[in-house]
Structure formats: structure tokens, C-alpha cells
Amino acid sequence: MEAVVALLVMLLGVSHGVEIICDVQQEGGAQCYGALGGTVILKMKDRSPARFEIRKNHRAIFRWANNNVSLNTIENRSLFTPSAGTFRINNLIKSDSDEYKLKISDSGGMTLLDQTLRLSIQAPVSSVQLVSKCLSQGEMRVSCVSEGGDSLQYRWTLNGRTLTEDKLLSGTHETDNITLKQDVSGSLGCSVKNHVSDRETVEIISTCGFIFIDCIDSNETHISQWVFAANNTLCVDPTTKAPDTTVDPSLICGVQTAVAALLFIGIAAYFAWRKNKSQRAEGSAIPRAREYPETSVEMV
Structure with a gap:
């Protein structure tokens, strides 16, 4: 047998x-x-x-x-x-x-x-690849494309960890299509599996070149939006608001008065010191009278 x-x-x-x-x-x-x-x-x-x-x-x-x-x-x-x-x-x-x-x-x-x-x-999954596309406002649409496979389950990761909702504009980490926010970059992975197979692909992605500006332009208009960095002309510094360089005139006047007062006090103190020094010099040049003149040799 x-x-x-x-x-x-x-x-x-x-x-x-x-x-x-x-x-x-x-x-x-x-x-x-x-x-x-x-x-x-x-x-x-x-x-x-x-x-x-x-x-x-x-x-x-x-x-x-x-x-x-x-x-x-x-x-x-x-x-x-x-x-x-x-x-x-x-x-x-x-x-x-x-x-x-x-x-x-x-x-x-x-x-x-x-x-x-x-x-x-x-049917087992034979291959997996990522297809990405930049959208008009700097978002990135990414699709996890697989060949073969029935009843597929998807899982997304970013830098080795489960992709969280705060990185997404739409979709979840369990769907085949997601839209990433404008500032998301790193090692993006997608795994596709069913009960008979499990495949994964990982790619390094970067942003679509957009930056977020929050500033005051020359017309005193507040601008807060995502713009394409290479074509941005809205703000001098696209990352911060323009600082207020206007100085209060009363502050300038107060500073000038204080400086003048200090200068006057300094000059007065200098001349008083010179006068006092001169008087001490003159006093030291006059001979001091003897306490007992009748016993001095000069009187004899």
C-alpha cells in the first residue's frame, strides 16, 4: 500500500x-x-x-x-x-x-x-505598488494598487507605524485610496493581504512643494493658506507674520529727554569735581601757622 x-x-x-x-x-x-x-x-x-x-x-x-x-x-x-x-x-x-x-x-x-x-x-496577491498624485492645494492622493487577490484587506503605515487620522484628509488606514495632508512625508507603506497571502510595499514620499503662509501683506491683508513655494509672492517671510516696526513718537521723545538729563548731570558732576580738586591744591600750598610762635626760632 x-x-x-x-x-x-x-x-x-x-x-x-x-x-x-x-x-x-x-x-x-x-x-x-x-x-x-x-x-x-x-x-x-x-x-x-x-x-x-x-x-x-x-x-x-x-x-x-x-x-x-x-x-x-x-x-x-x-x-x-x-x-x-x-x-x-x-x-x-x-x-x-x-x-x-x-x-x-x-x-x-x-x-x-x-x-x-x-x-x-x-486568489493570492501577486504584487503591490503605490501610485501617487499631487492635487491642486498640495494634498497627495495615494493608491495602493495590487494584482490578483480576493477579499483584500489594506493597512497603511508611515515610518513603520500605523498611519493615523491626523495625517489624512480622506480615507482611513484600512482603505486602498487615501489623501495625505500637505506636510506629510517619510516612509509610506501599504500591505495587502487575505487569508492565503500577504504582500507589502514601502516608498519614500515627499511633500508636493507647498508651504503654509500666515502673514500680513503690504496691503495690511491677513493671508493664511497653502501656496506653492516656488511661485509664492504673497509674503516676504511665508512662515511668519510681518512684525510691526512702527515706533511710538512719545517713546522717542522720552528717551531723548532722559539722555539729555543724564548728560547734564554728568557735566555738572565733572565740573564740581574739578572745582573741589583745585581748592584742595591751593590750600596745601600756604604754610600752616605755628601753634606757639613765641618759642619758634624764626621769632628770635
């Missing part, structure tokens, strides 16, 4: 598509997914069953009993391995999506497994 199984493996070969293992012993029924053109392996039990039957849409497509296959409507695409308790379906096609009934019994006819399996075949 093992030689027959080996021969079937050689004849069928190995699928070049995605291979997915599905455990059909889940409580309440199993939901399995297979990749279009790939392989799904139905995992049942780790021992050889005495009887095994698969029904698709209430019609039998496979039967195993007494170590022999008595029915197999997909013989050219399937392989049953009793010792491993697995049933392999290769080269999956869309029509394989359906509800299946799997029933395993022992040699005495007692049911060991009676399970419902819902199998869904999805």
Missing part, C-alpha cells in the same frame, strides 16, 4: 502554489481557506481510519473502505494518506469553494468524526 501512495505522489507531483494545512476537527465546524492554484491539506486524525467519506454539496466525491479507494471524483488532483489522516487537494480551482461533509467510522461502523467543512478558495 505504501508503494502505491509513493507512486501517486510521484504522479501528482508537488503543487507550485501556496500550501495550507486545515484542521477539520474544530468544534462547531471548520472554516478553511485555500489559495487558487495551490494546495489545501485536510488534517483529520493521526491514525488510519477504517472508513472515510467526503461529500460536497450532499454528493459523495470520495470514499475509502477496507484499505481501498472506492470513489474519487477528483482523482487527478487529490491524494489520501491513511497513515497520516490527511486528504490533499492540489491545483485548487474556484469551484472547490463549497461546503463539505467529512465522516470517519471505525471497523464496527461507529462514527468517529462527523464534521462540516466550509472551504473558500481565494
Whole structure:
């Protein structure tokens, strides 16, 4: 028997598509997914069953009993391995999506497994790329374009983190088209996946060349908007408001008065110092009278 199984493996070969293992012993029924053109392996039990039957849409497509296959409507695409308790379906096609009934019994006819399996075949995503376009006000429209794939789910990232709503003008991080705000730049990534594939692409994006100006122009008009930097003539400094350079005349007058007063006080202090110094010099030049003239030598 093992030689027959080996021969079937050689004849069928190995699928070049995605291979997915599905455990059909889940409580309440199993939901399995297979990749279009790939392989799904139905995992049942780790021992050889005495009887095994698969029904698709209430019609039998496979039967195993007494170590022999008595029915197999997909013989050219399937392989049953009793010792491993697995049933392999290769080269999956869309029509394989359906509800299946799997029933395993022992040699005495007692049911060991009676399970419902819902199998869904999805096309895998083959490639992903970003397509961007600058809009009139500097916004950037970005589309996540993928080839192939069914029931796709999208996820956007910016610099390795989930793209947050404050970076978006429209869309969400779970849609295929988004509109970024004018100042958003960095490493933008988009991942596309379904139950049988997952692909991602990352590109470095820069702004569309717009800047936000908030200023007062020469006509005393307040301007606050996004403009294309290369053609901007609205403000001298497009990043800040123009400063008010008008000086109050009373302030100038007060400063001038204070300066004049300080100058006058300084001159007066200088001349007083000179006068005091001169008087001290004259006093030191006159001989001081003796306290007792009658005893002095000069009087004698």
C-alpha cells in the first residue's frame, strides 16, 4: 500500500502554489481557506481510519473502505494518506469553494468524526505598488494598487507605524485610496493581504512643494493658506507674520529727554569735581601757622 501512495505522489507531483494545512476537527465546524492554484491539506486524525467519506454539496466525491479507494471524483488532483489522516487537494480551482461533509467510522461502523467543512478558495496577491498624485492645494492622493487577490484587506503605515487620522484628509488606514495632508512625508507603506497571502510595499514620499503662509501683506491683508513655494509672492517671510516696526513718537521723545538729563548731570558732576580738586591744591600750598610762635626760632 505504501508503494502505491509513493507512486501517486510521484504522479501528482508537488503543487507550485501556496500550501495550507486545515484542521477539520474544530468544534462547531471548520472554516478553511485555500489559495487558487495551490494546495489545501485536510488534517483529520493521526491514525488510519477504517472508513472515510467526503461529500460536497450532499454528493459523495470520495470514499475509502477496507484499505481501498472506492470513489474519487477528483482523482487527478487529490491524494489520501491513511497513515497520516490527511486528504490533499492540489491545483485548487474556484469551484472547490463549497461546503463539505467529512465522516470517519471505525471497523464496527461507529462514527468517529462527523464534521462540516466550509472551504473558500481565494486568489493570492501577486504584487503591490503605490501610485501617487499631487492635487491642486498640495494634498497627495495615494493608491495602493495590487494584482490578483480576493477579499483584500489594506493597512497603511508611515515610518513603520500605523498611519493615523491626523495625517489624512480622506480615507482611513484600512482603505486602498487615501489623501495625505500637505506636510506629510517619510516612509509610506501599504500591505495587502487575505487569508492565503500577504504582500507589502514601502516608498519614500515627499511633500508636493507647498508651504503654509500666515502673514500680513503690504496691503495690511491677513493671508493664511497653502501656496506653492516656488511661485509664492504673497509674503516676504511665508512662515511668519510681518512684525510691526512702527515706533511710538512719545517713546522717542522720552528717551531723548532722559539722555539729555543724564548728560547734564554728568557735566555738572565733572565740573564740581574739578572745582573741589583745585581748592584742595591751593590750600596745601600756604604754610600752616605755628601753634606757639613765641618759642619758634624764626621769632628770635
